[in-house]
Amino acid sequence: MELVSNHAIVTGGAQGIGRGIAESFMAHGASVALADIDDATATETSEELTATHDGEAIAVQCDITDSESVEAMVDRTVDQFGDVGILVNNAGAAELARTWEMSESEWRKTVDVCLNGPFLCTKAVLNHILEVGHDGSIVNVSSLNYIAATDGLPHYSAAKAGVSQFTKVVAAEAGRYGIRVNAVAPGSTRTPLTEGNGLLEGKIGEEFVDRTPLGRIGEPDDIAKVVTFLCSDYAQWVTGETICVDGGQHIRGLHSYWDTLNEMGLLEE
Numbered sequence: 001m002e003l004v005s006n007h008a009i010v011t012g013g014a015q016g017i018g019r020g021i022a023e024s025f026m027a028h029g030a031s032v033a034l035a036d037i038d039d040a041t042a043t044e045t046s047e048e049l050t051a052t053h054d055g056e057a058i059a060v061q062c063d064i065t066d067s068e069s070v071e072a073m074v075d076r077t078v079d080q081f082g083d084v085g086i087l088v089n090n091a092g093a094a095e096l097a098r099t100w101e102m103s104e105s106e107w108r109k110t111v112d113v114c115l116n117g118p119f120l121c122t123k124a125v126l127n128h129i130l131e132v133g134h135d136g137s138i139v140n141v142s143s144l145n146y147i148a149a150t151d152g153l154p155h156y157s158a159a160k161a162g163v164s165q166f167t168k169v170v171a172a173e174a175g176r177y178g179i180r181v182n183a184v185a186p187g188s189t190r191t192p193l194t195e196g197n198g199l200l201e202g203k204i205g206e207e208f209v210d211r212t213p214l215g216r217i218g219e220p221d222d223i224a225k226v227v228t229f230l231c232s233d234y235a236q237w238v239t240g241e242t243i244c245v246d247g248g249q250h251i252r253g254l255h256s257y258w259d260t261l262n263e264m265g266l267l268e269e
């Protein structure tokens with residue numbers, strides 16, 4: 001299996017799923033730019049990955065919701081590696097709040113990072129690839145929430161559904177230029193995000209596992225393997241697709257875990 005390019009950008013690559021993807025790309029011979037707003041963690045991760053692989057990982061501080069920051073990040077990556085042919089739009093975040101209790105700023109913030117950020121990064125990388133004229137692969141990290149309705153995530157779900165539809169349109173536009181665009185929709189995955197907010201522990205963790213036919217919580221590497229496949233020649237005839245990478249969680253459908261979180265005292269007042 002060969003990657004379509006040896007030069008990749010992974011947004012939110014400092015930790016969690018993004019770090020897992022960067023690690024998998026490097027294991028397949030690529031050099032990777034970890035484009036993250038958290039420069040300290042990204043720098044630490046880049047040093048660890050460079051020390052343990054043949055290629056190079058660099059940290060490039062970037063706020064994906066800011067177009068100037070995104071363009072500077074792509075320029076810096078091209079300066080360092082000479083090229084970029086793979087983009088993974090992975091960075092994303094959301095605070096839980098039901099629609100009638102959500103502030104306008106929280107809605108806008110989530111849509112900004114989960115939907116507008118992927119647009120800005122995709123545009124900047126496509127302009128580079130189209131100028132150089134080689135093949136490319138873009139993978140958007142969506143979520144099971146793009147098809148499932150979970151109380152407290154209206155902003156996130158709407159943005160992730162948008163990401164999957166955006167994936168199809170860009171795949172249609174860019175296919176004739178040899179650029180494939182796909183998405184993965186992870187289910188519950190063990191990362192600093194889900195570990196930090198207690199989402200995998202106690203009753204809520206048990207409920208997630210119970211809903212997952214393969215019977216466990218996902219790991220970043222589970223997601224990274226499918227992203228790597230999508231960026232390889234093995235997926236040369238796959239574009240416009242969103243693949244659920246969730247141990248089958250989508251077959252049962254996500255439960256509305258709001259009540260469990262409330263019961264466990266994990267919801268902010």
Ligand SMILES: NC(=O)c1ccc[n+]([C@@H]2O[C@H](COP(=O)([O-])OP(=O)(O)OC[C@H]3O[C@@H](n4cnc5c(N)ncnc54)[C@H](O)[C@@H]3O)[C@@H](O)[C@H]2O)c1
Binds near residue numbers: 014016090091093191
């Ligand atoms: N963990 C899960 O269970 C799960 C499930 C479904 C989908 N996802 C999706 O997977 C992706 C990664 O999630 P994770 O669990 O690894 O999260 P995480 O919080 O552990 O890591 C996210 C990274 O994104 C970076 N980031 C946040 N905002 C940014 C911005 N504006 N610009 C640049 N970088 C920014 C953070 O600094 C962090 O390093 C997200 O898109 C998330 O929605 C995660």
